Amino acid sequence: QVKNNGRNAFCFFDPGMLTAIEARARLEVDLRKSLDDQHFELYYQQQVNEEGQVVGAEALVRWHHLDNGLVLPGQFIGLAEETGLILPMGQWVLEQACTQLAMWQRQPRSRDLQLSVNVSARQFRQADFVDRVARILRSTGARADLLKLELTESLVLDNVEDTIQKMNALKTLGVRFSMDDFGTGHSSLSYLTRLPLDQLKIDQSFVRNIGSQSTDSIIIQTIIGMGNNLGLEVLAEGVETEAQRDFLSAHGCHLKQGFLFGPPLPAPEFIKALHAEEISL
Ligand code: C2E
Ligand code: MG
Ligand code: MG
Ligand code: MG
Numbered sequence: 001q002v003k004n005n006g007r008n009a010f011c012f013f014d015p016g017m018l019t020a021i022e023a024r025a026r027l028e029v030d031l032r033k034s035l036d037d038q039h040f041e042l043y044y045q046q047q048v049n050e051e052g053q054v055v056g057a058e059a060l061v062r063w064h065h066l067d068n069g070l071v072l073p074g075q076f077i078g079l080a081e082e083t084g085l086i087l088p089m090g091q092w093v094l095e096q097a098c099t100q101l102a103m104w105q106r107q108p109r110s111r112d113l114q115l116s117v118n119v120s121a122r123q124f125r126q127a128d129f130v131d132r133v134a135r136i137l138r139s140t141g142a143r144a145d146l147l148k149l150e151l152t153e154s155l156v157l158d159n160v161e162d163t164i165q166k167m168n169a170l171k172t173l174g175v176r177f178s179m180d181d182f183g184t185g186h187s188s189l190s191y192l193t194r195l196p197l198d199q200l201k202i203d204q205s206f207v208r209n210i211g212s213q214s215t216d217s218i219i220i221q222t223i224i225g226m227g228n229n230l231g232l233e234v235l236a237e238g239v240e241t242e243a244q245r246d247f248l249s250a251h252g253c254h255l256k257q258g259f260l261f262g263p264p265l266p267a268p269e270f271i272k273a274l275h276a277e278e279i280s281l
Contacts, residue, residue: 028083030065031076035088039064042096043264046273047114047235050254054274056114056148058257059097060264061089081120090123094133098142100267105143109274116148116178121155125162130169137173144174148199151177153185160191171196178235183223193230200227202253204238210247217247224253 034040040063047056063071080086097117104110123129137144149170156163156179167177178199179192183206202223209216220236227234236248239258248256262273 024079027076027079028085031063031080031083031085034063034065035085035092039066040089040092041266042093042100043266044100044115044270045257045264046262046270047116047255047257048261050249052261052277054113054261054277055255056116057270058116058150058264059093059100059118061093061118062264077120081122084122086120086122087126090120091132093117094119094136095140098136098140098147101142101146102140105141105146109278110271112146114146114148114176116150118150118180119155121152121158124151124155124166125159130166133170133175134173137175145176148176148178150180150201152180153182153187156191156195157186157188160194164194164196167196178233183219189226192226197230197232199233199235199255202234202236204258207236207238207244207248207258208240210244220248220253221251224248224251228252 040061042059043062044057044059046054047058049055061073061077063073063076065071077086080089094117097115101113101115104113104115126132133147133149136142137147151163151167170177176198177196178201179195179197180201181203182200184203200223202220206216206220206223210220211217224234233255234253235255235257236244236253237257239245239248239256239260241260244258245256245260265273
């Protein structure tokens with residue numbers, strides 16, 4: 001009996017578990033400090049049209065960790081959401097993205113580039129989210145119609161009325177909207193038609209299986225058809241191969257993003273790639 005308790009107690013204080021808790025606490029401290037010290041950077045990944053021209057970009061946050069180097073959002077966005085750090089981080093992302101957009105707007109080649117920015121649920125639910133975006137647009141001078149906010153299905157469904165109200169308010173400013181990771185959440189046609197959306201973004205999990213998983217090819221064709229019928233742009237993310245690109249083009253998806261065209265890059269490299277493409281076209 002005693003032995004058994006002892007074993008349970010030992011299990012509870014599993015050193016591996018303790019390490020995991022410590023690592024998490026450590027990550028939170030680092031995250032907080034990195035926000036103050038500006039150790040975050042936005043990378044930009046190109047979005048191309050049927051002619052292969054870059055028509056836009058998605059801003060993707062990166063963390064320059066002092067010990068661990070470059071950290072991807074999968075490693076810290078979840079924790080940032082849980083701790084609320086996503087609020088100052090999301091604010092920084094929007095400010096940074098709009099500052100970049102305003103700069104691109106002043107150069108001939110990048111003048112009309114659309115910039116997509118991911119918005120997290122907690123950030124969007126802030127009572128003053130609309131005002132925050134309006135203020136950032138004003139202070140940076142970024143064109144509202146070039147800013148595209150990416151929302152997810154779970155964000156929308158969590159409070160449909162609040163979402164529609166905020167989207168409409170932002171729409172009157174000219175801001176555009178994309179439904180990110182489309183097809184992975186609990187989509188419902190009834191709410192889809194009520195949202196002032198501009199774009200559906202086909203999730204990369206479907207794109208990955210083009211050619212191998214026939215059901216995913218059917219899902220993709222359905223999403224493209226639905227998007228077209230609703231008058232929305234349809235963009236496929238995670239395009240890595242020519243076969244995937246050709247399948248998407250053949251089925252009427254003309255906007256694409258993925259490693260086949262280019263990885264997410266720091267702003268200066270992104271612009272360099274843009275000019276290199278100009279010459280090769
Ligand atoms: P997402 O918005 O769906 O972004 C697409 C992800 O796919 C990015 O990962 C991108 O680097 C990656 N990707 C692009 N092309 C390819 C490809 O051809 N193949 C594959 N396998 N992957 C590709 P990343 O940058 O690691 O971001 C992951 C997620 O983190 C994003 O998914 C988004 O949900 C979130 N995220 C990124 N930046 C931000 C941000 O500033 N704010 C918020 N709230 N979330 C962000
Ligand atoms: Mg996205
Ligand atoms: Mg996505
Ligand atoms: Mg995704």
